[in-house]
Amino acid sequence: MSASTHSPVLKHHFEDLGQQHASERLGMWMFLATEVLFFAGLFGAYTTYRLWYPAEFEAASSHLNVLYASINTALLVTSSLTMTFAIRAAKLGNRGELIRYLLATAALGTAFMVVKGFEYAEDFREHILPGAGSFGGEIKADAEARGLDTGKVRLFLCFYYIMTGIHGVHLVIGIGVVLWLVQQSYTGKIPPDNYSTVEVVSLYWHLVDAIWLFLMPLLYLAGASIKHSH
Amino acid sequence: MSIAVIHGGLAASPPPPEPEPATPNYLNNNYGIWSWLTTVDHKRIGILYLISISIFFIGGGIAAGVVRTNLLSSTGAIVTEDAYNRAFTAHGVLMLFFFLIPAVPAVLGNFLIPMMIGAKDLAFPKLNLASWYVFIAGAACSTWAILAGGIDTGWTLYPPYSTRASQANVVPGILGVFISGFSSIMTGLNIMVTVHKMRCPGMTWGRLPLFVWSLYGTSLIQLLGTPVIAVTLILMGTERISGVGIFDPSIGGDPLLFQHLFWFYSHPAVYIMILPGMGVVSEVLTCFSRKNIFGYHAVAWSSMGIAVVGFMLWAHHMFVAGISFYSALLFSFLSMLVAVPSAIKVFNWTATLYRGSITFQAPMLFALGFVVLFVIGGLTGLFLATLGTDIHLHDTYFVVAHFHFVMVGGMVMGYFAGLHFWWPKMTGRMYSDWWSRVAASIIIVGFFLTFIPQFILGYHGMPRRSPNYAPEFQIYNVMSTAGASILGLGYLLPACYLSLSLFFGDRATANPWSATGLEWVSASPPTVFNFEFTPVVVCGPYEYAIGVDQLGRGLPEPPGPGSADDPASRDGPTGPAGPMKKETEVVG
């Protein structure tokens, strides 16, 4: 029998590492399928209202900060890049490189959250908020000037906060898991035989990235062509 | 066991020697509460689930008792309207989310799936244990919400009532449901990966027991449906907490959107509840009629058909809720489609009995009860899927009776059938044959008495969730409550004789029903890793006619009358009644 049936990382209930890796990968893909359906609920709701109230949604979107979002897109895509290199390093058994790439991934993810924090702070200052009392400022004045229903503008903002919020929670979980991977590989628990642990985490990370690639056009770019005279 | 024993079991046909009483098994390999709370053994986790959901079944049953007793009087016999509303919500939440959904997948599925496909454990044992803890955390949260003031929204949680008007503990209640949803996803994911990747050699998709097929379909729904309810509950919870949200009609939101999202999960969720029951019935009917299942592929694929089509018809809950006319037409049409695979199953089960050799032990009585009650439950569903009749019957007791026929008549009967069928395997003990038959009979009779009057009430228009009702409805409500007390008694009996069997029951042999599945190859109770060897499957799951199990070995003598002169059951494949002597018959 090959080494794949005697590896110390082989769990007792699997026959060999091929089976173990395939199971782990399939398990994570199935979890990703549930994640897709999780966001599908949100996207379905968003689509409904977007088709019902296009003018309000685009006007509301035009008040979001595309610059922050673009920086965040760059950060997140780059973090996926480092994550992919981390799998490669794990497969090749290069532990130092693996740890460096994982740390880079976590750092880029954290940077995303920091930028997100600045963005939220700006939104708060400018009263880009959905609550009946907190909604106001320029976005309200602009919507009223255009003769739009401010209720539906607030509806868009509900989506904005819920979708970016849920995405942020996913990312924070991702950062935590990546840091756990760093600890694991530091203690030598991720030999090449066990690279699928890294791969499984990377699958999750890529999904969070891919979802952002859809949130970007739906939330930030929807009204990007509307010009405001600031 | 040794290699020699295996060879002996294969070559000569006598059944393998019974395990010594003191054989190490999953129950006695270590002791103490801690060994249970940290176990990653799928069998022990199944037992943990069994204990937990039994508690919620009792809790939900008490709530049902309050509801039914209160309905004795047309103005409420015992509690206030407020308390009644909390009682029926508690009944719905506990029974659906914390009993029916985990019942068969998490108890019997956990215990049996690895054994049926010849694996040592589920693919992710730690995830499996985590799912139980998550379930307990969610259940604790919801139970706290129910006990500390209660939830008064009904289990359907429709906004704007749930987001704006209700004064009750809605947020902790839905938080518990949200958390336990993860448990459901974990169990489903584990079972799906296990079925894909852990099947033993020879266990092809066409040789999987139908129980595995049905749980595969169930898991598919759990995986793809549960996340949608999760996000729906998040949206609803944030709207309730923050006061602004996407279901709020005052800012252009659509309360029906919640219903769409809710039923996208909750309609398939009824298939989470009924499909595993169907799987159990396929196992039990074949075993106690000593027949191959009629139309294996039809039954297997109808499970998948139900799982997939079940996602496309949720809005039949919303025909009069204000959805578009054309959408209602579409959903009604699609609803008719899901009735077809259910019908196929019933016909195949009936045909399986043809020319069988049928005995009526408790699992068989429960399984037959399942079919009888499910036929009514399923057929009355057609009235609700038909647009013209749903207008009147929607939200009346007709609906209540219909889904209780499916959920209780179907699923709970299926669960009891499975529990009685595999109890010897799980505990190593036999329960009282006589008492179990009595219990099955009482439950079936009590069930009819409880829910048939509710069909009449619904047909006459009595709305559901109403503690006050028109006086002319009272006589039927009294009949229903009387039936419910018989039903309640019926449910108490298994609790007694099953508990007693743990201490006083006869020791079970490895294969007391003389069944063919791989799980019966293992000892009763099974050893820690289920099998002493990696099984190699050589045939399909229901070779009762030939009298071989899936390893191709002869079966022990089946229990029941007339078994002494059953040569097929003793002599195995090479015996006088073995496959070489037997012509395969295909009728039709």
Next chain:
Amino acid sequence: MSSLLPFIPTMASTFAVKFEILFWYITIVTGIAGLAVYAGMLYFCVRYRRSATSGSTPRILGSTRLEIAWTVLPMFLFFSFFGWGAVVFNHAAHPPADAMEVFVIGKQWMWKAQYSTGHRVIIGGNPRNMNEVERQSIGRLVLPVNRPVKITLTSEDVIHDFGVPAFRSKIDVLPGRYTTVWYHPTRIGEYHIYCDQYCGTWHSLMVGKIAVVGEQEFDEFLYGIQPLQGTENPVDGSLAQEGRQLFLKLQCVTCHSANAVAKAPVLEGLYGTRVPLKGGGAEVADEAYILESILKPRAKIVSGWEPIMPSYEGQITADDQAALVAYIRSMKRGTTPDVTAQFPAPNGAPTERPKQPASPGGK
């Protein structure tokens, strides 16, 4: 304890008949199918019980022909349900153009109806959630027989459902939008309205009554004469209700009160009776007599009373005269307002929410 319900509930609309035919079609088809399965199971269970067999069973794996048969045949039956159901639903979903219109508003926990003529009535709900005036005005939704009625519904708070079993009709009532339903009542009588969508504590008391009446009575209801809406007072928005308000405003009630200090004849139950006149003789109290008594009170003095009433000739318009006559005509025994009665708010008018909307504890 009541007696058993009828085999088939009252069918009070054209749709109810369509429903019943479809319902019994499905019942008979599914009943036959279900009984056939039961018969098969029972026969097999008895015939092939272990003690009646050798114990040996044939190896039957299935039959493609049978599988196809019992897939296709039920499918056709199910599609017949769908098709017929769709036709019936189509009928229910599209009101005829000439239907009379009524608006119904649901709120926790009462139903308020408004006719396109302006008549308003509270048609049911939990009295504990109403103010005093609303409580006294709980009536019925009065509909004319043999005339299509379209109901447009909306909710002020949560989702309710307006269900009328006798019409086999039901529709959810949503906040923020309108839903419609229509009936063609065919049978005179009084029927239940239920809220079929759970709406909170007093959901079960959010019930009301529909009264289907003849064309003549319906006109009288609109006129305000017949208190068909279920309360003693004439329906809000009717001529008689207008007269009632005038009756209070003009202080008629001070003298024409129904108590011991009355200085003038009691008017309740007057219409159509023979009134004995001072100086002998009697007169039937019809519209002409009542009008004359208002405009020329000294012309005919009722036996036993002093001629103290001032003349209203030239004081009130012809419209007001008609309203007063209509009110007096509508007055039934025991309906004369209290002398101290406040000028009432119109029935069904928006009112302050009660301080404690849900008084805890029903018992």
Next chain:
Amino acid sequence: MPQAARGCRTGFAACGIANKLPTNIDQAEPENFTMSDPHATPVATTSTTDHLGETDSPAMIVGVFLAVVLLSAANIGLSIVGFGKYTLVVQLAIGTMQAGLVSFYWMHLRQGDKVVILTGLASIFWMGILFVLFMSDYMTRIMVIG
């Protein structure tokens, strides 16, 4: 212990009982099942010697990165310019292309595990069910009023 078990299985296969069973016992036609995987063959468990699979080349990794970044830039640029009512469609098409690149290359869909691909397709199919049936209501609701 695992060693013993494996020895057991070999012994089982060697004793050849399985071959003595008539073929008609086997109801299954494994090739009819698209989802069957090599793991289920009665021969023996697949023990892939190259269970590590193929290692990604840095050129591919960086190439995909550049493509995704370029597409993002294009998406932002196009959106700011704006092109009428097709904006959303084009934006989502670009997003889909990006997600496709990420899943095919970085998430190793190209390695072609059938069940994994099926899982991915299933999630998209179910998302499609949700969208299509949602729209069946929301896009036709206005048509019934009256």
